[in-house]
Amino acid sequence: MSRFRKDPDPRFWRLNRSIEFDWRLAPYDIDQSQAHARGLCAIGVLDDDELAKIDTGLEQVRARMGAHGFQFDDSDEDIHMAIERLLGEEIGPLAGKLHTGRSRNDQVATDVAMVVQVHSLQAIELAGATMERLLELAERHRDWPMPGYTHLQRAQPVYLGHHLLAYFWMLARDVLRFQFALDSASVMPLGSGALAGVNWEIDRRAVADDLGFEHVSPNSIDGASNRDFVLDYLAAASTCAMHLSRFGSEIVIWSSSEFGFCELDESFSSGSSIMPQKKNPDSAELLRAKSPRVGASYAALLGTMHALPLTYGKDMQEDKEPLFDAIDTVELCLEATEGMLEGIEFDRERLEEASGDEVLAATEVADLLVRKGVPFREAHGIVGGLVRDALAQGKALSELTPEELQKSSEHLDDSFYDLLKRDSWLESKRIEGGTGSEALANQIAFAHETLGAVKERVRDERDS
Numbered sequence: 297m298s299r300f301r302k303d304p305d306p307r308f309w310r311l312n313r314s315i316e317f318d319w320r321l322a323p324y325d326i327d328q329s330q331a332h333a334r335g336l337c338a339i340g341v342l343d344d345d346e347l348a349k350i351d352t353g354l355e356q357v358r359a360r361m362g363a364h365g366f367q368f369d370d371s372d373e374d375i376h377m378a379i380e381r382l383l384g385e386e387i388g389p390l391a392g393k394l395h396t397g398r399s400r401n402d403q404v405a406t407d408v409a410m411v412v413q414v415h416s417l418q419a420i421e422l423a424g425a426t427m428e429r430l431l432e433l434a435e436r437h438r439d440w441p442m443p444g445y446t447h448l449q450r451a452q453p454v455y456l457g458h459h460l461l462a463y464f465w466m467l468a469r470d471v472l473r474f475q476f477a478l479d480s481a482s483v484m485p486l487g488s489g490a491l492a493g494v495n496w497e498i499d500r501r502a503v504a505d506d507l508g509f510e511h512v513s514p515n516s517i518d519g520a521s522n523r524d525f526v527l528d529y530l531a532a533a534s535t536c537a538m539h540l541s542r543f544g545s546e547i548v549i550w551s552s553s554e555f556g557f558c559e560l561d562e563s564f565s566s567g568s569s570i571m572p573q574k575k576n577p578d579s580a581e582l583l584r585a586k587s588p589r590v591g592a593s594y595a596a597l598l599g600t601m602h603a604l605p606l607t608y609g610k611d612m613q614e615d616k617e618p619l620f621d622a623i624d625t626v627e628l629c630l631e632a633t634e635g636m637l638e639g640i641e642f643d644r645e646r647l648e649e650a651s652g653d654e655v656l657a658a659t660e661v662a663d664l665l666v667r668k669g670v671p672f673r674e675a676h677g678i679v680g681g682l683v684r685d686a687l688a689q690g691k692a693l694s695e696l697t698p699e700e701l702q703k704s705s706e707h708l709d710d711s712f713y714d715l716l717k718r719d720s721w722l723e724s725k726r727i728e729g730g731t732g733s734e735a736l737a738n739q740i741a742f743a744h745e746t747l748g749a750v751k752e753r754v755r756d757e758r759d760s
Protein backbone atom coordinates (compact mmCIF):
# COMPACT_ATOMS: atom_id res chain seq x y z
CA MET A 297 0.00 0.00 0.00
CA SER A 298 2.64 2.45 1.13
CA ARG A 299 4.67 2.03 -2.03
CA PHE A 300 1.75 3.08 -4.20
CA ARG A 301 0.70 6.60 -4.97
CA LYS A 302 -2.28 5.60 -7.08
CA ASP A 303 -5.43 3.87 -5.98
CA PRO A 304 -6.25 0.64 -7.74
CA ASP A 305 -8.24 1.05 -10.93
CA PRO A 306 -11.84 0.06 -10.17
CA ARG A 307 -11.64 -2.60 -12.85
CA PHE A 308 -8.57 -4.13 -11.23
CA TRP A 309 -10.23 -3.81 -7.85
CA ARG A 310 -13.21 -5.83 -8.95
CA LEU A 311 -10.96 -8.46 -10.50
CA ASN A 312 -8.71 -8.71 -7.48
CA ARG A 313 -11.29 -8.55 -4.73
CA SER A 314 -12.15 -11.90 -3.14
CA ILE A 315 -14.40 -10.86 -0.29
CA GLU A 316 -17.50 -11.69 -2.33
CA PHE A 317 -16.68 -15.35 -1.76
CA ASP A 318 -13.92 -15.63 0.85
CA TRP A 319 -16.18 -14.21 3.59
CA ARG A 320 -16.92 -17.87 4.19
CA LEU A 321 -13.43 -18.23 5.65
CA ALA A 322 -14.26 -15.80 8.48
CA PRO A 323 -14.80 -18.25 11.37
CA TYR A 324 -11.69 -20.20 10.40
CA ASP A 325 -9.63 -17.04 10.03
CA ILE A 326 -10.65 -15.90 13.48
CA ASP A 327 -9.91 -19.27 15.11
CA GLN A 328 -6.58 -19.29 13.34
CA SER A 329 -5.77 -15.74 14.45
CA GLN A 330 -6.55 -16.57 18.04
CA ALA A 331 -4.23 -19.60 17.93
CA HIS A 332 -1.55 -17.54 16.18
CA ALA A 333 -1.82 -14.88 18.89
CA ARG A 334 -1.32 -17.56 21.56
CA GLY A 335 1.74 -18.74 19.62
CA LEU A 336 3.11 -15.18 19.55
CA CYS A 337 2.43 -14.78 23.27
CA ALA A 338 4.29 -18.00 24.07
CA ILE A 339 7.48 -16.52 22.60
CA GLY A 340 6.98 -13.10 24.17
CA VAL A 341 5.95 -11.14 21.06
CA LEU A 342 2.66 -10.38 22.78
CA ASP A 343 2.23 -10.06 26.54
CA ASP A 344 -0.68 -11.68 28.34
CA ASP A 345 -2.65 -8.46 28.42
CA GLU A 346 -2.21 -7.91 24.68
CA LEU A 347 -3.18 -11.50 23.99
CA ALA A 348 -6.34 -11.11 26.03
CA LYS A 349 -7.26 -7.90 24.20
CA ILE A 350 -6.67 -9.44 20.79
CA ASP A 351 -8.63 -12.52 21.77
CA THR A 352 -11.68 -10.60 22.99
CA GLY A 353 -11.37 -8.19 20.09
CA LEU A 354 -11.55 -11.09 17.66
CA GLU A 355 -14.63 -12.42 19.45
CA GLN A 356 -16.24 -9.00 19.06
CA VAL A 357 -15.38 -9.06 15.37
CA ARG A 358 -16.94 -12.50 15.11
CA ALA A 359 -20.11 -11.24 16.76
CA ARG A 360 -20.26 -8.13 14.59
CA MET A 361 -19.90 -10.12 11.42
CA GLY A 362 -22.58 -12.53 12.55
CA ALA A 363 -25.03 -9.78 13.38
CA HIS A 364 -28.00 -9.13 11.14
CA GLY A 365 -27.37 -6.49 8.51
CA PHE A 366 -23.58 -6.59 8.76
CA GLN A 367 -21.85 -5.40 5.62
CA PHE A 368 -18.26 -5.31 4.53
CA ASP A 369 -16.64 -2.05 3.52
CA ASP A 370 -16.09 -1.24 -0.13
CA SER A 371 -12.44 -0.94 0.81
CA ASP A 372 -12.20 -4.54 2.11
CA GLU A 373 -10.15 -6.53 -0.37
CA ASP A 374 -10.41 -9.95 1.23
CA ILE A 375 -11.57 -11.53 4.46
CA HIS A 376 -8.12 -11.34 6.06
CA MET A 377 -7.84 -7.58 5.50
CA ALA A 378 -11.43 -7.07 6.58
CA ILE A 379 -10.93 -8.89 9.87
CA GLU A 380 -7.75 -6.92 10.52
CA ARG A 381 -9.61 -3.66 9.86
CA LEU A 382 -12.51 -4.65 12.12
CA LEU A 383 -10.10 -5.73 14.86
CA GLY A 384 -8.45 -2.31 14.59
CA GLU A 385 -11.84 -0.70 15.15
CA GLU A 386 -12.26 -2.79 18.29
CA ILE A 387 -8.82 -2.59 19.92
CA GLY A 388 -6.87 0.12 18.09
CA PRO A 389 -3.27 -0.10 16.83
CA LEU A 390 -2.61 -3.28 18.85
CA ALA A 391 -4.47 -5.08 16.05
CA GLY A 392 -1.44 -4.48 13.85
CA LYS A 393 0.70 -6.75 16.04
CA LEU A 394 -1.31 -9.80 15.11
CA HIS A 395 0.20 -10.07 11.67
CA THR A 396 3.71 -10.53 13.11
CA GLY A 397 5.24 -13.76 11.88
CA ARG A 398 2.52 -14.45 9.37
CA SER A 399 1.79 -13.75 5.73
CA ARG A 400 -1.54 -13.85 4.01
CA ASN A 401 -0.04 -16.66 1.97
CA ASP A 402 0.28 -19.12 4.84
CA GLN A 403 -2.80 -17.64 6.47
CA VAL A 404 -5.10 -18.30 3.56
CA ALA A 405 -3.67 -21.78 2.96
CA THR A 406 -4.32 -22.60 6.61
CA ASP A 407 -7.91 -21.31 6.49
CA VAL A 408 -8.64 -23.35 3.39
CA ALA A 409 -7.10 -26.48 4.91
CA MET A 410 -9.38 -26.01 7.92
CA VAL A 411 -12.40 -25.78 5.62
CA VAL A 412 -11.38 -28.97 3.84
CA GLN A 413 -11.00 -30.80 7.14
CA VAL A 414 -14.41 -29.75 8.39
CA HIS A 415 -16.22 -30.56 5.17
CA SER A 416 -14.43 -33.84 4.51
CA LEU A 417 -15.71 -35.00 7.86
CA GLN A 418 -19.13 -33.61 7.06
CA ALA A 419 -19.19 -35.53 3.78
CA ILE A 420 -18.16 -38.72 5.58
CA GLU A 421 -21.00 -38.25 8.03
CA LEU A 422 -23.57 -37.58 5.32
CA ALA A 423 -22.33 -40.49 3.22
CA GLY A 424 -22.61 -42.69 6.33
CA ALA A 425 -26.23 -41.63 6.85
CA THR A 426 -27.05 -42.45 3.23
CA MET A 427 -25.28 -45.80 3.54
CA GLU A 428 -27.45 -46.55 6.54
CA ARG A 429 -30.66 -45.91 4.58
CA LEU A 430 -29.39 -48.07 1.71
CA LEU A 431 -28.56 -50.89 4.07
CA GLU A 432 -32.01 -50.75 5.69
CA LEU A 433 -33.67 -50.85 2.30
CA ALA A 434 -31.42 -53.67 1.15
CA GLU A 435 -32.37 -55.75 4.19
CA ARG A 436 -36.06 -55.11 3.65
CA HIS A 437 -35.80 -56.10 -0.02
CA ARG A 438 -33.22 -58.82 0.27
CA ASP A 439 -35.44 -61.42 -1.43
CA TRP A 440 -37.21 -59.31 -4.04
CA PRO A 441 -36.13 -60.50 -7.50
CA MET A 442 -35.59 -57.90 -10.17
CA PRO A 443 -33.85 -57.90 -13.53
CA GLY A 444 -30.24 -56.80 -13.51
CA TYR A 445 -29.16 -54.87 -16.58
CA THR A 446 -26.21 -54.37 -18.85
CA HIS A 447 -26.51 -51.86 -21.69
CA LEU A 448 -29.89 -51.15 -20.07
CA GLN A 449 -31.03 -54.50 -21.50
CA ARG A 450 -32.35 -57.15 -19.17
CA ALA A 451 -29.40 -59.40 -18.41
CA GLN A 452 -29.69 -61.58 -15.32
CA PRO A 453 -32.02 -61.49 -12.35
CA VAL A 454 -30.69 -60.24 -9.03
CA TYR A 455 -32.23 -59.42 -5.69
CA LEU A 456 -33.17 -55.78 -5.20
CA GLY A 457 -31.24 -55.78 -1.93
CA HIS A 458 -28.12 -56.77 -3.86
CA HIS A 459 -28.61 -53.96 -6.36
CA LEU A 460 -29.15 -51.37 -3.63
CA LEU A 461 -26.00 -52.47 -1.84
CA ALA A 462 -23.98 -51.69 -4.96
CA TYR A 463 -24.58 -48.04 -4.06
CA PHE A 464 -23.65 -48.74 -0.45
CA TRP A 465 -20.17 -49.87 -1.55
CA MET A 466 -19.71 -46.89 -3.85
CA LEU A 467 -20.36 -44.61 -0.91
CA ALA A 468 -18.08 -46.70 1.29
CA ARG A 469 -15.26 -45.95 -1.16
CA ASP A 470 -16.26 -42.27 -1.19
CA VAL A 471 -15.80 -42.29 2.56
CA LEU A 472 -12.23 -43.52 2.07
CA ARG A 473 -11.57 -40.77 -0.46
CA PHE A 474 -12.96 -38.07 1.84
CA GLN A 475 -10.87 -39.55 4.63
CA PHE A 476 -7.82 -39.15 2.42
CA ALA A 477 -8.74 -35.51 1.77
CA LEU A 478 -9.17 -35.00 5.50
CA ASP A 479 -5.74 -36.45 6.19
CA SER A 480 -4.11 -34.43 3.45
CA ALA A 481 -5.65 -31.24 4.88
CA SER A 482 -4.35 -32.10 8.35
CA VAL A 483 -0.92 -30.62 7.66
CA MET A 484 -0.69 -27.01 8.86
CA PRO A 485 0.93 -24.51 6.44
CA LEU A 486 1.00 -21.67 9.01
CA GLY A 487 4.60 -20.70 9.76
CA SER A 488 5.58 -20.94 6.11
CA GLY A 489 5.16 -17.16 5.92
CA ALA A 490 5.23 -15.73 2.43
CA LEU A 491 7.38 -18.66 1.30
CA ALA A 492 10.63 -18.94 3.26
CA GLY A 493 9.37 -19.39 6.79
CA VAL A 494 9.07 -16.55 9.30
CA ASN A 495 11.66 -14.78 11.44
CA TRP A 496 9.97 -15.69 14.69
CA GLU A 497 10.45 -19.04 16.30
CA ILE A 498 6.82 -19.75 16.96
CA ASP A 499 6.18 -23.27 18.20
CA ARG A 500 4.34 -24.48 15.10
CA ARG A 501 3.52 -27.83 16.59
CA ALA A 502 1.81 -26.20 19.54
CA VAL A 503 -0.22 -23.96 17.21
CA ALA A 504 -1.09 -26.98 15.06
CA ASP A 505 -2.27 -28.84 18.14
CA ASP A 506 -4.29 -25.84 19.17
CA LEU A 507 -6.01 -25.74 15.75
CA GLY A 508 -6.52 -29.48 15.42
CA PHE A 509 -3.91 -30.17 12.73
CA GLU A 510 -2.06 -33.50 12.93
CA HIS A 511 1.18 -32.28 11.37
CA VAL A 512 3.04 -29.15 10.26
CA SER A 513 4.25 -28.72 6.69
CA PRO A 514 7.91 -29.77 6.51
CA ASN A 515 8.82 -27.27 3.77
CA SER A 516 7.73 -23.63 3.73
CA ILE A 517 7.80 -23.38 -0.07
CA ASP A 518 5.54 -26.37 -0.39
CA GLY A 519 3.49 -25.11 2.54
CA ALA A 520 2.71 -21.81 0.82
CA SER A 521 2.12 -23.24 -2.63
CA ASN A 522 0.26 -26.45 -1.83
CA ARG A 523 -3.40 -26.81 -2.71
CA ASP A 524 -3.37 -30.60 -3.11
CA PHE A 525 -5.75 -30.97 -0.20
CA VAL A 526 -8.35 -28.94 -2.08
CA LEU A 527 -7.85 -31.08 -5.16
CA ASP A 528 -8.13 -34.19 -3.01
CA TYR A 529 -11.45 -32.98 -1.66
CA LEU A 530 -12.67 -32.03 -5.11
CA ALA A 531 -11.65 -35.41 -6.53
CA ALA A 532 -13.50 -37.21 -3.74
CA ALA A 533 -16.53 -34.97 -4.19
CA SER A 534 -16.53 -35.47 -7.97
CA THR A 535 -16.57 -39.23 -7.67
CA CYS A 536 -19.21 -39.13 -4.95
CA ALA A 537 -21.45 -36.83 -7.00
CA MET A 538 -20.95 -39.11 -10.00
CA HIS A 539 -22.15 -42.07 -7.91
CA LEU A 540 -25.24 -40.14 -6.85
CA SER A 541 -25.90 -39.21 -10.47
CA ARG A 542 -26.02 -42.88 -11.42
CA PHE A 543 -28.43 -43.51 -8.58
CA GLY A 544 -30.54 -40.53 -9.68
CA SER A 545 -30.54 -41.79 -13.22
CA GLU A 546 -31.78 -45.24 -12.23
CA ILE A 547 -34.54 -43.73 -10.11
CA VAL A 548 -35.66 -41.62 -13.06
CA ILE A 549 -35.84 -44.72 -15.25
CA TRP A 550 -37.35 -46.97 -12.61
CA SER A 551 -40.10 -44.52 -11.73
CA SER A 552 -41.24 -44.13 -15.34
CA SER A 553 -44.59 -45.77 -16.21
CA GLU A 554 -42.70 -48.04 -18.59
CA PHE A 555 -40.68 -49.55 -15.76
CA GLY A 556 -42.83 -48.82 -12.73
CA PHE A 557 -40.26 -50.35 -10.39
CA CYS A 558 -40.43 -47.64 -7.77
CA GLU A 559 -42.08 -44.47 -6.70
CA LEU A 560 -40.54 -41.55 -4.88
CA ASP A 561 -42.40 -39.96 -2.02
CA GLU A 562 -44.47 -36.94 -2.99
CA SER A 563 -42.22 -34.78 -0.87
CA PHE A 564 -39.37 -35.48 -3.31
CA SER A 565 -41.42 -35.13 -6.51
CA SER A 566 -42.97 -32.28 -8.44
CA GLY A 567 -46.19 -31.93 -10.35
CA SER A 568 -46.55 -30.42 -13.78
CA SER A 569 -47.97 -26.95 -14.25
CA ILE A 570 -50.05 -28.13 -17.19
CA MET A 571 -50.54 -31.90 -16.87
CA PRO A 572 -52.39 -32.72 -13.65
CA GLN A 573 -51.61 -36.44 -13.80
CA LYS A 574 -47.84 -35.98 -13.64
CA LYS A 575 -45.59 -36.85 -10.73
CA ASN A 576 -42.08 -36.07 -11.82
CA PRO A 577 -38.89 -37.39 -10.19
CA ASP A 578 -37.19 -33.96 -10.17
CA SER A 579 -35.04 -34.79 -7.18
CA ALA A 580 -33.52 -37.76 -9.00
CA GLU A 581 -33.05 -35.71 -12.17
CA LEU A 582 -31.18 -33.08 -10.22
CA LEU A 583 -28.89 -35.66 -8.64
CA ARG A 584 -28.07 -36.62 -12.19
CA ALA A 585 -27.51 -33.04 -13.33
CA LYS A 586 -25.64 -31.63 -10.32
CA SER A 587 -22.78 -34.05 -10.67
CA PRO A 588 -20.88 -32.54 -13.62
CA ARG A 589 -20.45 -29.17 -11.94
CA VAL A 590 -18.51 -30.87 -9.16
CA GLY A 591 -16.23 -32.50 -11.69
CA ALA A 592 -15.92 -29.13 -13.40
CA SER A 593 -14.77 -27.57 -10.13
CA TYR A 594 -12.06 -30.18 -9.91
CA ALA A 595 -11.01 -29.51 -13.50
CA ALA A 596 -11.07 -25.76 -12.87
CA LEU A 597 -8.68 -25.89 -9.94
CA LEU A 598 -6.45 -28.43 -11.60
CA GLY A 599 -6.24 -25.98 -14.48
CA THR A 600 -5.47 -23.08 -12.14
CA MET A 601 -2.65 -24.98 -10.47
CA HIS A 602 -1.32 -26.41 -13.71
CA ALA A 603 2.22 -25.16 -14.47
CA LEU A 604 1.98 -22.51 -11.76
CA PRO A 605 5.48 -21.52 -10.66
CA LEU A 606 6.18 -21.75 -6.93
CA THR A 607 5.17 -20.43 -4.55
CA TYR A 608 2.06 -18.29 -4.21
CA GLY A 609 0.44 -16.66 -7.21
CA LYS A 610 -2.79 -14.69 -7.13
CA ASP A 611 -4.10 -17.41 -9.41
CA MET A 612 -4.50 -19.45 -6.25
CA GLN A 613 -7.21 -17.11 -5.00
CA GLU A 614 -9.33 -19.00 -7.55
CA ASP A 615 -9.26 -22.10 -5.34
CA LYS A 616 -12.19 -20.96 -3.23
CA GLU A 617 -15.20 -20.70 -5.50
CA PRO A 618 -14.81 -24.21 -6.93
CA LEU A 619 -14.26 -25.56 -3.43
CA PHE A 620 -17.27 -23.82 -1.92
CA ASP A 621 -19.50 -24.74 -4.83
CA ALA A 622 -18.44 -28.39 -4.63
CA ILE A 623 -19.00 -28.46 -0.87
CA ASP A 624 -22.50 -27.01 -1.19
CA THR A 625 -23.40 -29.26 -4.10
CA VAL A 626 -22.16 -32.58 -2.81
CA GLU A 627 -23.50 -32.03 0.71
CA LEU A 628 -26.92 -31.09 -0.63
CA CYS A 629 -26.96 -34.08 -2.98
CA LEU A 630 -26.03 -36.46 -0.18
CA GLU A 631 -28.73 -35.06 2.08
CA ALA A 632 -31.33 -35.21 -0.68
CA THR A 633 -30.37 -38.80 -1.49
CA GLU A 634 -30.86 -39.78 2.11
CA GLY A 635 -34.26 -38.11 2.07
CA MET A 636 -35.29 -39.80 -1.17
CA LEU A 637 -34.35 -43.18 0.26
CA GLU A 638 -36.48 -42.57 3.35
CA GLY A 639 -39.71 -42.48 1.38
CA ILE A 640 -39.06 -44.58 -1.70
CA GLU A 641 -41.47 -47.46 -2.41
CA PHE A 642 -40.70 -50.40 -4.64
CA ASP A 643 -43.29 -52.39 -6.58
CA ARG A 644 -42.68 -56.04 -5.90
CA GLU A 645 -44.99 -57.27 -8.66
CA ARG A 646 -43.51 -55.14 -11.40
CA LEU A 647 -40.00 -56.12 -10.41
CA GLU A 648 -40.87 -59.77 -10.24
CA GLU A 649 -42.69 -59.76 -13.54
CA ALA A 650 -39.76 -58.12 -15.29
CA SER A 651 -37.31 -60.53 -13.74
CA GLY A 652 -39.36 -63.56 -14.82
CA ASP A 653 -38.44 -63.10 -18.45
CA GLU A 654 -37.07 -66.51 -19.36
CA VAL A 655 -34.37 -65.21 -21.64
CA LEU A 656 -32.68 -64.04 -18.44
CA ALA A 657 -31.91 -67.71 -17.84
CA ALA A 658 -29.72 -67.94 -20.95
CA THR A 659 -26.49 -67.99 -18.98
CA GLU A 660 -27.94 -70.64 -16.68
CA VAL A 661 -28.72 -72.89 -19.66
CA ALA A 662 -25.22 -72.35 -21.01
CA ASP A 663 -23.79 -73.37 -17.65
CA LEU A 664 -26.03 -76.46 -17.66
CA LEU A 665 -24.36 -77.53 -20.89
CA VAL A 666 -20.94 -76.72 -19.48
CA ARG A 667 -21.64 -79.03 -16.54
CA LYS A 668 -22.29 -81.74 -19.12
CA GLY A 669 -18.88 -81.19 -20.67
CA VAL A 670 -19.65 -78.67 -23.45
CA PRO A 671 -17.02 -75.89 -23.64
CA PHE A 672 -18.53 -72.55 -22.56
CA ARG A 673 -18.05 -70.79 -25.90
CA GLU A 674 -19.85 -73.61 -27.72
CA ALA A 675 -22.62 -73.63 -25.09
CA HIS A 676 -23.00 -69.88 -25.56
CA GLY A 677 -23.59 -70.46 -29.28
CA ILE A 678 -26.11 -73.26 -28.70
CA VAL A 679 -28.17 -71.17 -26.28
CA GLY A 680 -27.99 -68.17 -28.59
CA GLY A 681 -29.55 -70.38 -31.26
CA LEU A 682 -32.30 -71.52 -28.88
CA VAL A 683 -33.17 -67.93 -28.00
CA ARG A 684 -33.28 -67.07 -31.70
CA ASP A 685 -35.59 -70.03 -32.47
CA ALA A 686 -37.89 -69.20 -29.57
CA LEU A 687 -38.10 -65.53 -30.53
CA ALA A 688 -38.76 -66.42 -34.17
CA GLN A 689 -41.68 -68.63 -33.17
CA GLY A 690 -42.96 -66.16 -30.61
CA LYS A 691 -42.47 -68.75 -27.86
CA ALA A 692 -40.98 -68.68 -24.40
CA LEU A 693 -37.88 -70.86 -23.93
CA SER A 694 -39.90 -73.30 -21.83
CA GLU A 695 -42.33 -73.75 -24.72
CA LEU A 696 -39.65 -75.25 -26.97
CA THR A 697 -40.32 -78.96 -27.51
CA PRO A 698 -37.90 -81.70 -26.37
CA GLU A 699 -37.30 -82.46 -30.08
CA GLU A 700 -36.33 -78.88 -30.78
CA LEU A 701 -33.95 -79.00 -27.82
CA GLN A 702 -32.39 -82.24 -28.99
CA LYS A 703 -31.77 -80.71 -32.40
CA SER A 704 -29.71 -77.99 -30.76
CA SER A 705 -27.79 -80.27 -28.44
CA GLU A 706 -28.03 -83.87 -27.31
CA HIS A 707 -27.31 -82.65 -23.77
CA LEU A 708 -30.52 -80.67 -23.53
CA ASP A 709 -32.92 -82.97 -21.64
CA ASP A 710 -35.60 -82.43 -18.98
CA SER A 711 -33.20 -80.64 -16.70
CA PHE A 712 -33.61 -77.75 -19.14
CA TYR A 713 -37.23 -77.26 -18.07
CA ASP A 714 -36.40 -77.47 -14.36
CA LEU A 715 -33.82 -74.82 -14.82
CA LEU A 716 -36.29 -72.32 -16.14
CA LYS A 717 -37.74 -71.83 -12.69
CA ARG A 718 -36.45 -68.45 -11.75
CA ASP A 719 -35.42 -68.98 -8.13
CA SER A 720 -32.59 -71.24 -9.19
CA TRP A 721 -31.07 -68.52 -11.39
CA LEU A 722 -30.71 -66.30 -8.37
CA GLU A 723 -29.77 -68.93 -5.86
CA SER A 724 -27.10 -70.44 -8.07
CA LYS A 725 -25.04 -67.27 -7.52
CA ARG A 726 -23.60 -68.65 -4.30
CA ILE A 727 -20.15 -67.22 -4.91
CA GLU A 728 -18.85 -64.57 -2.51
CA GLY A 729 -20.15 -61.22 -3.76
CA GLY A 730 -22.94 -62.89 -5.76
CA THR A 731 -26.66 -62.27 -5.42
CA GLY A 732 -27.55 -65.69 -3.92
CA SER A 733 -29.34 -65.38 -0.58
CA GLU A 734 -26.54 -66.71 1.55
CA ALA A 735 -23.87 -64.67 -0.16
CA LEU A 736 -26.15 -61.65 0.18
CA ALA A 737 -26.61 -62.31 3.88
CA ASN A 738 -22.84 -62.35 4.29
CA GLN A 739 -22.60 -59.15 2.30
CA ILE A 740 -25.19 -57.51 4.53
CA ALA A 741 -23.23 -58.55 7.61
CA PHE A 742 -20.06 -57.07 6.13
CA ALA A 743 -21.96 -53.88 5.25
CA HIS A 744 -23.05 -53.56 8.89
CA GLU A 745 -19.43 -53.86 9.98
CA THR A 746 -18.33 -51.28 7.43
CA LEU A 747 -21.04 -48.84 8.43
CA GLY A 748 -20.15 -49.33 12.10
CA ALA A 749 -16.54 -48.40 11.33
CA VAL A 750 -17.63 -45.25 9.44
CA LYS A 751 -19.82 -44.13 12.33
CA GLU A 752 -17.08 -44.80 14.83
CA ARG A 753 -14.65 -42.78 12.73
CA VAL A 754 -17.04 -39.81 12.71
CA ARG A 755 -17.56 -40.10 16.46
CA ASP A 756 -13.81 -40.19 17.11
CA GLU A 757 -13.16 -37.18 14.88
CA ARG A 758 -15.99 -35.20 16.45
CA ASP A 759 -14.70 -35.97 19.95
CA SER A 760 -11.10 -35.06 19.23
Ligand code: ARG
Pocket residue numbers: 314318374375376400401404608610612613614
Ligand atom coordinates in the same frame (compact mmCIF):
# COMPACT_ATOMS: atom_id res chain seq x y z
N1 ARG B 1 -7.17 -13.26 -1.00
C1 ARG B 1 -5.93 -13.96 -1.17
C2 ARG B 1 -6.21 -15.39 -1.62
O1 ARG B 1 -7.28 -15.80 -1.47
C3 ARG B 1 -5.18 -13.97 0.10
C4 ARG B 1 -3.72 -14.15 -0.07
C5 ARG B 1 -3.10 -12.93 -0.61
N2 ARG B 1 -1.70 -13.04 -0.69
C6 ARG B 1 -0.97 -12.19 -1.43
N3 ARG B 1 0.30 -12.39 -1.47
N4 ARG B 1 -1.52 -11.19 -2.03
O2 ARG B 1 -5.37 -16.07 -2.14
